[in-house]
Structure formats: C-alpha cells, structure tokens
Amino acid sequence: MTGEIRRPSSVVESNSTHLERRQLGYRREKCMTISLKIGSICMQVLKS
Incomplete structure (x- = not known):
C-alpha cells in the first residue's frame, strides 16, 4: 500500500x-539575450 501511494x-x-x-x-536564455543586447550596445558606444 505504501509503495503504491508513494509512486x-x-x-x-x-x-x-x-x-x-x-x-x-x-x-537563463532571456538573461543571455538581454546581456548580449547590452553588450552590443556597449560595444557600439565604445566604438563611437
């Protein structure tokens, strides 16, 4: 009985x-995409 109840x-x-x-x-995927977007923006700012 106990085994059947536990399953x-x-x-x-x-x-x-x-x-x-x-x-x-x-x-995690959402955070990765957001971090990638922020990273790309930062790179653009650094380049300019």
Whole structure:
C-alpha cells in the first residue's frame, strides 16, 4: 500500500522539477539575450 501511494507523489515531484528546470532555462536564455543586447550596445558606444 505504501509503495503504491508513494509512486504518484514521486511522479508529481518529477513533473514539478521538470517545469522548474524549463522555467530556469527560459529565464537563463532571456538573461543571455538581454546581456548580449547590452553588450552590443556597449560595444557600439565604445566604438563611437
């Protein structure tokens, strides 16, 4: 009985962690694009 009850909770945990990882990855990509944009702007300013 305990084993059967534990399985669904572990599945839910794995799903939640997967979603969290996806969100973290999306945020990381967003931060990277923003940093790249800022970097390109800084380079343009330095060149001029």
